Amino acid sequence: MVEVIELEGTDGSSSTAGIDDRLGEDYLADGPLSSYLGDTERVAFVIHAKRGGVTVEGDGDSETYKPTRGHRTLVAITDLRLVIAIGGADAGGDRVIPIPFSSVTRIDTESGLLRKRLLVHTEAGEQWSLPGGGDLQAIVSYLEECTAAWSQVNRFAVRIDEQLATAQDRLDDGEPDAARQAAEEVLSVIAAGREQVGTFDIGERVLAHADLDSYREAVRALQRRALATLADDHVERADRYEAAGRLRPAHAALRDARDAAAQARSIDADQPPDGEIEGRLQSVERDLARLEDQPRETATTALREAESIDDPQQRARRLADALSAHRDWLGLCWGPDAPFAGDPETIRERVLEIVDALVGAHTSVIERLLAAAERLHANGRTEQALAACDEADDRLAAAREVVAELAPDREPTVVQWRIATDHRRALIEYDVSRDGSEHSIERDDHVTSGRTSAGDDRSDHEETIVAGITARDPDSAESSGSDLDPTDTSSWVSITDDPDDSRDSAADHRATLDTEIQAMDESRFTEFIAACWRELGWETTIFAHSSAKYDIMAIRRRAIDLRVLIWTVHTPGQDLEASVVDRCVTDRDDTERADAAALVTTADVPEPVRQRAADHDIKLLDRDELLDLVEDERLADLVLDAE
Structure with a gap:
């Protein structure tokens, strides 16, 4: 039964x-x-x-x-x-x-x-x-419905397992965003499965046993790990953008990193631990704060460095950098939603101040260039004089470009210097067309002495700077004999500034000069140094090493003559010994009427030796500084003349 x-x-x-x-x-x-x-x-x-x-x-x-x-x-x-x-x-x-x-x-x-x-x-x-x-029909119907419902559960469970495996593979392959999307797809499959099984009369009871929602724990774990990894990827992307100077994309990437880390923290899972994710968030917040202040810091630092430079040529270059940095800063902090720190109106005012300073630096260099052009022409070096005028033109063009774009009301200043530059060029070209030849300088083969016409024709207010020694004319109204400091090094003259697009060729030219100077023998090197001083308006006398305490005597003729003792040490690749400095000090102290002393060397100068020279007031001109002098004062042709 x-x-x-x-x-x-x-x-x-x-x-x-x-x-x-x-x-x-x-x-x-x-x-x-x-x-x-x-x-x-x-x-x-x-x-x-x-x-x-x-x-x-x-x-x-x-x-x-x-x-x-x-x-x-x-x-x-x-x-x-x-x-x-x-x-x-x-x-x-x-x-x-x-x-x-x-x-x-x-x-x-x-x-x-x-x-x-x-x-x-x-x-x-x-x-x-x-x-x-x-x-048995009622039982059969019930069993068929249960079987159909569970068949649906099995089908969706297989899909869920496959999608979970896909998400894990993406994460293992370093594709956190794809892993996160695959995990989201798992949730979609779970929802679809619940909806499909729920259409059966017994669906809710089947779902209670099947517990498709139990997969959600695995999904949460994948999502949390994927989001934490994605946050790290965004930080790396931000670093690349920042290194390339692309601050807006860098900031956006950091915001994406912050969002991803915050989402990871909100997901209930064990890995990565809460402390690790919190550390990520704090690090990203610090990077965001630093990045938001970076344009301001970069701009203010660039301006501060430019203002600390005395040399007008170098100051002009740094001011141009500061101007570019401030314009970048203004562009980044402009707009209601701009995240970067800074007040646009204040930055605009500072941009105009930098323009004024930059034009001033350019005109200071132009003034030096025109003075150099006058000196070079007076010494019979017309080609170099015209080249100095060309550089002055380049400076004017740079100044005019900045003024035309940012401060048109400063145009009269540029126009005045355009008139001065054209006038200097016209004078040089007129003399060339009239005379048809350049001046010549007489030289003594044994004891070399002389004064250039540039030295005789200098204004009473003009300074001469050689190897860091500045000699203001003692006859000038601006300085008296008691105020004369023949060893002041605060005002080095620099009259050239290679444009960015010609720096490589300038470096090649400098390397050539260095090679030629190093190839000189000791005697030719001494003659070359004397020629440099003489070119800049000094009388020079060369002494034989065997009979003199010093190698060159340079005299600047004025109401009160200035005498500089010069030693030359030509030993490329060797270190300059402290004993050489000591000898210079002793010989200078034993020489009557020596106003200043200079040591010119191609040797490597250890820092203790350099400090020793500074302590004893010996003006030291090392190899790099000698090359600077040759380039700045357009003395490159003297390198060949010394051969």
């Missing part, structure tokens, strides 16, 4: 406790049917067979399990599975066989003359034949 009990569940009879009450007797050997069911399972049907057993067929074999005397066969059909309990069929104990709906592939029935059977096929290739009675 087989009884089919349908449990509606409205009165709680479908609970595990309600099942035992409905059965009313102990039909199993080891305990009630409820002991084989989970607390959360809800029972829809129970098949109760007094004598009927269960047969399983598969792989050509068949086996039947029957209850022992006094026991029964019970089949509980829940919302999760079939649970077959055969009393006493397993060595006196109950044989319990669970068949999850997720493994069921087909449900059939079989009717015979005396009995009906319920046939359950599984994906393992087994067919279970269960006792049945009465109308």
Whole structure:
């Protein structure tokens, strides 16, 4: 006899406790049917067979399990599975066989003359034949719906697993954004699965057992790791942009890093730890604050450095850099949403101040260039004089470009210097067309002395600077004999400034000069140094090394003559010894009427030796400074003349 009990569940009879009450007797050997069911399972049907057993067929074999005397066969059909309990069929104990709906592939029935059977096929290739009675259609319909619902669960679970694996692969391959997108897709699959399974009448109970939401923990872990990695990638991108000077993209990348780290922190997962993510956030906030202040700091530092430079040529170059930095700063802090620190109106005012300073620096260099052009022409070096005028023109063009764009009201200043430059060029070209030849300078082969016309024709207010020694004319109204400082090094003359596009060729030219100077022998080097001083308006006398304390005497003729003692040490590649400085000090102190002393050397100068010279007021002109003098004062042709 087989009884089919349908449990509606409205009165709680479908609970595990309600099942035992409905059965009313102990039909199993080891305990009630409820002991084989989970607390959360809800029972829809129970098949109760007094004598009927269960047969399983598969792989050509068949086996039947029957209850022992006094026991029964019970089949509980829940919302999760079939649970077959055969009393006493397993060595006196109950044989319990669970068949999850997720493994069921087909449900059939079989009717015979005396009995009906319920046939359950599984994906393992087994067919279970269960006792049945009465109308099995309700059971079949319920089982088919459960099987279909669980089939959907399995299908979506496979998709979820595949998508999780894809997300993990993307993360392992260093593609955190793709990993995050794949993890988001997992959530979409979970939502679709819940919606699809929910269309079944039993869908909610199936979903409760399937627990698709349990995948969300794995998704959260992937999302948190991907976002933390993405934040690091954004920081690296910001570093690259900043190194390239692209501050806006760098700032945007840091904001992206901050957002990604904040999102990672908001996700409930264990890795990376909260402390590590918090550290990322704090680091990004510091970088943002630093970057937002960087344009202001760069601009103010550039201006401060420019203002600290006395040489007008170098100051002009630095002021141009400061002007560019301030214009960049203005562009970055402009607009209501600009994140960079700075007040546009204040920056505009400072830009105009820099323009004034830059024009002033350019005109100072132009003034020096025109004076050099006059001197060079007076010394018969017309080609170099015209080249100095060309450089003055370049300076004027640079000044005019800045003024025209940023401060048109400063145009009259530039025009005045354009008139002065054109006038100087016209005078030189007129003399050349009139005379048809350049002046010549007489030189003595043994004791060289002389004064150039430039030295005689200098203005009473003019300074002469050679090797860092500045000699203001003692006859000038601006200085008296008591105020004369013949060793003042505060005002080095620099009259050239290679444009950016010609710096490579200038470097090549400098290297050529260096090579030629190093190739000189000691005697020719001394003659070359004397020629440099003489070219700049001094009388020079060369002494033989074997008979003199010093190598050159340079005299500047005025009401009060200025005498400079010069030693030359031509030893390229060797270190200058301190004893050489000591000898210069001794010989200078033993020489009457010596106003200043200079040591010109091609040797390498150790810092202690340089300091020793400074302490004893010996003006030291090293190899680089000698090259600066040659280039600045346009004495390159003297390098060849000394051969």
